[in-house]
Amino acid sequence: MIEYEVGEIVISKAGHDKGEHFVIVKSDSEYVYLVDGVFRTVDRPKKKNKKHVQLVHFKDSNLIKKYVNNEKITNEEIKRAIKLFKDLKS
Numbered sequence: 495m496i497e498y499e500v501g502e503i504v505i506s507k508a509g510h511d512k513g514e515h516f517v518i519v520k521s522d523s524e525y526v527y528l529v530d531g532v533f534r535t536v537d538r539p540k541k542k543n544k545k546h547v548q549l550v551h552f553k554d555s556n557l558i559k560k561y562v563n564n565e566k567i568t569n570e571e572i573k574r575a576i577k578l579f580k581d582l583k584s
Contacts (some may be wrong), residue, residue, distance in 0.1 A: 498526050498544060501557040503579050508546040515576045516540065516547070517557065519567070531572035552579045
């Protein structure tokens with residue numbers, strides 16, 4: 495079974511946001527809750543079915559540390575993590 499962990503970057507495979515990058519901020523048995531720091535902020539995560547996202551196997555260590563320490567994650571940190579992934583991919 496695929497593990498969806500907080501701090502992992504995913505790409506949407508379905509819906510109007512198809513092809514967009516997001517960071518997982520919460521996961522349950524059927525859904526993941528995604529943010530991009532711009533349209534989907536930390537205060538308003540997107541609830542998306544797990545089969546509609548693709549894992550890219552990239553985790554931001556700073557986001558994971560903050561999550562483990564119960565610190566607030568900001569939209570700027572989310573945007574930075576997505577930008578870092580896109581820069582590494584290019």
